[in-house]
Amino acid sequence: MSVMEEKDVMSGGSSIPFGRLLAVEARKLLDTRGSKIMILILVVLVIAAIVGRGFFSGPEFHRLVGTAGIGYGTLLPALGILTVTSEWSQRTALTTFTLEPRRWRVLAAKCVPPLVVAVVASGFAVLVAASATAVVAGVQGVGADWEVEPSALLGWAGGNVLLMGVGLALGMLFLNAPAAIVVFLSAPMLANIVHGLGSAGKELVEWIDLNTAAGVLASGELSGGDAARLAVTAVLWIAVPMAIGVARVVRREVS
Amino acid sequence: MKAAPCSGEVILVIEFRHVSKTYKDTKALDDVSFTVEPGSVTGFLGPNGAGKSTAMRILVGLSRATTGTATVFGRPYMSLDCPGAHVGTLLDATAQHSGRSGREVLTLGAMTLGLPRSRVDEVQEMVGLTRKESARTVGRYSLGMKQRLGIGHALLGSPRVLVLDEPVNGLDPQGIRWMRELLRGLADAGCSVLLSSHLLHEVEQIADHVVMIGQGRILAQGSVTGFERGLEQAFFELTAATDRGAA
Incomplete structure (x- = not known):
């Protein structure tokens, strides 16, 4: 076999299909001890919070769904952050990027499963909240309040997906879980400070604050101005850090 | 899939051409040139910090050469289709997720390369990891077990080239003997091996060719038996000039 033939064998168009990378990254989300524990905590916490609140404040379906969001608001982004940063903290990037040197493909594959998790987690919370509403109404002998706009539920789920996106983006930007988590957690405090700076500050927060954006989504009513503010927030918290992060990962020396 | 992975005749397996790597003010590699011949086990020999790992990382695209090129089968590693199917790499056996089982590490590799799960059983057997051991998390592995796991991972795609950084580190004498026989068998089947130590x-004991490196420069290369006063003498004479202690 000549060198030329050898080259042909090696460029037979058999590059790794994206679906395969996707399956591998989805599996990585659940195949370590830490990730299993984290998912378990998430499930237990959501059930406990929803059921507990149901018994204390009555069988109101919409309110109970929102209860899950309190835990999701920090745990889902943390899952997104860890998904990305564990490749670096555990140094598995060494093998991952040796098998697929086109690193952006790995990163793209890495983003999809957590976003699906955000959707599934939202659906799960709705199911738990519905069950809790029915059970609490039955046990306490009071009428259940099922009043909710479907668009509000969809918007709420969208907010969870948005926050997961932020987690992934910050994970890529910092490639370090503690730094990304600190930035994510201190953002609302910064927003509060800006909010206190008079009317201009209040106006600014509407354009840059994640909680404001998630709140607008969860209200189920999106005006033109809301959509513009939401888009700016998403660009600021997802598109920009992700673009910088991808550029950084692609150039970075892996050792 | 058969365990004997290596076949076919190749002219250029690995080639470093005038590769230099500069980090800020230090020169990690300085005009490094050498080749790995088909079916040979080439030992990449040098003191700690000589640039062996840097050169290997550049070869597989994890790091970029400042100048010069490193190629596999005449092509940059990055441009190979599914490079893991042609080149088996073990750069650092400790770079594994401590909470993942050994079997899971192999399974992820096999999935990425599109190999059947039966291949995981095959390589587990080749590297002597029992079912019980492979079910444990890597955090509980000894360095020797991590090396075996890493070799197994490198062998998954039945590659024709192996790039191994310090693979005998942490192996006991039996392990070193096992490694020697494994690599000899692979080389005899036509596989080319570059291993650093x-x-x-x-x-x-393992290599038939040696490339000596010190402070980023190639000091000598040739057949293991070709050094007039023995490999050890040559090594100490050549590295003396670049020895940290002597400097």
Whole structure:
């Protein structure tokens, strides 16, 4: 076999299909001890919070769904952050990027499963909240309040997906879980400070604050101005850090 | 899939051409040129910090050469289709997720390369990891077990080239003997191996060619038996000039 033939064998168009990378990254989300524990905590916490609140404040379906969001608001982004940063903290990037040197493909594959998790987690919370509403109404002998706009539920789920996106983006930007988590957690405090700076500050927060954006989504009513503010927030918290992060990962020396 | 992975005749397996790598003010590699011949085990020998790992990372695209090129089968690693199917790499056996089982590590590799799960059983057997051991998390592995796991991972795609950084580190004498026989068998089947080590005697026992590196520069290369006053003498004479202690 000549060198030329050898080259042909090696460029037979058999590059790794994206679906395969996707399956591998989805599996990585659940195949370590830490990730299993984290998912378990998430499930237990959501059930406990929803059921507990149901018994204390009555069988109101919409309110109970929102209860899950309190835990999701920090745990889902943390899952997104860890998904990305564990490749670096555990140094598995060494093998991952040796098998697929086109690193952006790995990163793209890495983003999809957590976003699906955000959707599934939202659906799960709705199911738990519905069950809790029915059970609490039955046990306490009071009428259940099922009043909710479907668009509000969809918007709420969208907010969870948005926050997961932020987690992934910050994970890529910092490639370090503690730094990304600190930035994510201190953002609302910064927003509060800006909010206190008079009317201009209040106006600014509407354009840059994640909680404001998630709140607008969860209200189920999106005006033109809301959509513009939401888009700016998403660009600021997802598109920009992700673009910088991808550029950084692609150039970075892996050792 | 058969365990004997290596076949076919190739002219250029690995080639470094005038590769230099500069980090800020230090020169990690300085005009490094050498080749790995088909079916040979080439030992990449040098003291700690000589640039062995840097050169290997550049070869597989994890790091970029400042100048010069490193190629596999005449092409940059990055441009190979599914490079893991052609080149088996073990750069650092400790770089594994401590909470993942050994079997899971192999399974992820096999999935990425599109191999059947039966291949995981095959390589587990090749590297001597029992079912019980492979079910444990890597955090509980000894360094020797991590090396075996890493070799197994490198062998998954039945590659024709192996790039191994310090693979005998942490192996006991039986392990070193096992490694020697494994690599010999693979080389005899046509596989080419580049392995680095700072351990003279291991290289002497395993390799048929040697490339000596010190402070980023190639000091000598040739057949293991070709050094007039023995490999050890040559090594100490050549590295003396670049020895940290002597400097």
